[in-house]
Amino acid sequence: MKGKIFIIEDEASIIQLVQLNLEKEGFIVASSLNGNEGLKELKKFGPNLLLLDWMLPDLSGIDVCKNIRKDKNFKNLPIIMLTAKGEEEDKIKGLESGVDDYITKPFSFNELHARIKAVLRRSDPNIVANDLTFEDLKLDRIEKRVFRADKEIQLGPTEFRLLEFFLTNPKRVYSRNQILETVWPNNVNVESRTIDVHIRRLRQSINIKDKKELIRTVRSSGYSLV
Amino acid sequence: MKGKIFIIEDEASIIQLVQLNLEKEGFIVASSLNGNEGLKELKKFGPNLLLLDWMLPDLSGIDVCKNIRKDKNFKNLPIIMLTAKGEEEDKIKGLESGVDDYITKPFSFNELHARIKAVLRRSDPNIVANDLTFEDLKLDRIEKRVFRADKEIQLGPTEFRLLEFFLTNPKRVYSRNQILETVWPNNVNVESRTIDVHIRRLRQSINIKDKKELIRTVRSSGYSLV
DNA sequence: TTCTTTTGTTACAGAAATATTACAATTTAA
DNA sequence: TTAAATTGTAATATTTCTGTAACAAAAGAA
Numbered sequence: 001m002k003g004k005i006f007i008i009e010d011e012a013s014i015i016q017l018v019q020l021n022l023e024k025e026g027f028i029v030a031s032s033l034n035g036n037e038g039l040k041e042l043k044k045f046g047p048n049l050l051l052l053d054w055m056l057p058d059l060s061g062i063d064v065c066k067n068i069r070k071d072k073n074f075k076n077l078p079i080i081m082l083t084a085k086g087e088e089e090d091k092i093k094g095l096e097s098g099v100d101d102y103i104t105k106p107f108s109f110n111e112l113h114a115r116i117k118a119v120l121r122r123s124d125p126n127i128v129a130n131d132l133t134f135e136d137l138k139l140d141r142i143e144k145r146v147f148r149a150d151k152e153i154q155l156g157p158t159e160f161r162l163l164e165f166f167l168t169n170p171k172r173v174y175s176r177n178q179i180l181e182t183v184w185p186n187n188v189n190v191e192s193r194t195i196d197v198h199i200r201r202l203r204q205s206i207n208i209k210d211k212k213e214l215i216r217t218v219r220s221s222g223y224s225l226v
Numbered sequence: 227m228k229g230k231i232f233i234i235e236d237e238a239s240i241i242q243l244v245q246l247n248l249e250k251e252g253f254i255v256a257s258s259l260n261g262n263e264g265l266k267e268l269k270k271f272g273p274n275l276l277l278l279d280w281m282l283p284d285l286s287g288i289d290v291c292k293n294i295r296k297d298k299n300f301k302n303l304p305i306i307m308l309t310a311k312g313e314e315e316d317k318i319k320g321l322e323s324g325v326d327d328y329i330t331k332p333f334s335f336n337e338l339h340a341r342i343k344a345v346l347r348r349s350d351p352n353i354v355a356n357d358l359t360f361e362d363l364k365l366d367r368i369e370k371r372v373f374r375a376d377k378e379i380q381l382g383p384t385e386f387r388l389l390e391f392f393l394t395n396p397k398r399v400y401s402r403n404q405i406l407e408t409v410w411p412n413n414v415n416v417e418s419r420t421i422d423v424h425i426r427r428l429r430q431s432i433n434i435k436d437k438k439e440l441i442r443t444v445r446s447s448g449y450s451l452v
Numbered sequence: 453t454t455c456t457t458t459t460g461t462t463a464c465a466g467a468a469a470t471a472t473t474a475c476a477a478t479t480t481a482a
Numbered sequence: 483t484t485a486a487a488t489t490g491t492a493a494t495a496t497t498t499c500t501g502t503a504a505c506a507a508a509a510g511a512a
Contacts, residue, residue, distance in 0.1 A: 383469095422461090425459095426460065426462095443458095443460090445459075446458070446459095
């Protein structure tokens, strides 16, 4: 778990895309398609961050924003505004009205994710951990280093992402498809057997003799970190 | 296995989309394009939940719904209604007629999935639960592990699915055919005696000496977990 | 009892899934 | 530009799982 994110956005397709990806990242996500309902649900949900569309069918994003800032319980809720291309000039107004960051549509999920992390790091550092650890394994996302039992381990980029992925949800078993979708860049086609090879490489790197195997194979299901 | 879902919906594209995604989630899905046939097939299929379109070519969704509620075997079948945008006002009527939830088209699959989970959680908690337990037996669907009296047990994929199946409905006796249909992938032809062999394997794995047998044979009917 | 039906048990061959290796193509670093 | 590192894939090896058949045992029926 990395925290709760609420989305107010009237395009269902964007919600779907963002929600899916955020959930894959371990966030808990809820959403609403319009401003008034959104405000109500948001306050019930109690998120750590809000993604707010600029143009909504009922209220404008700014109205929503102001409403939130007036509520003492949500005065400090970080907000990232989603704006369409033509709305560049409005950005400043947005920031003045208490928005923490904005992002222009269309955006890639990676862009969005980076901003979410940045904003959360400021507001709630514990939610976005720089270091992922599991037993005697440690991964530093900032310095891109990995340690096993305090000894540094060299990993290739793909093995690094693979391990990072497992570390965000240890013990959980992931199918090859889930691994592919998350660890590999979007829309890249790789054989699902390729994962086996990378698992092997990762295993070879992180295993120390006399220590137990850290990656478990679950036949017909996938792999997990144990 | 996470349960069986039946869809009655006249737009083939929606069926396709939903069915594909639900199957990816592990549900067993069947569907029909109209009300009358749908009712018949549904009762043969025996789903845990029904997705029902409001507007059908022959019967209306409400008619279907009422028919189901009259049938004592399906009185409690959870129903989620799929309504188009303009039909907002009808919603209340829908709920009165015994619908458990509704969702407005167009919807994202995530929305639908969330509602399905919510409804199933109420009506049939074992279907969506991550952990299934029965007496001193525990099965963790996320980590794909099985424990008997806190001791981990190794199971092959088929034995795992078989036990999962029994755990979603303990005590109930299942025929070999029912087991086949649910535990084995669709359209696979296996001798019904094959099940006996897997039952034997499962028994061997989960039995502990001095502890009672957990799988009961019901002669000429099938097996159950007791 | 004796016969019939159903289930239990075992062994085994083929199938399926995973592990491992080598290699060519590509990218990155020097 | 050359060398080194990284990647994906295919081929092969190895492990594990599956289904079936054959026979044994048990339960019912007559």
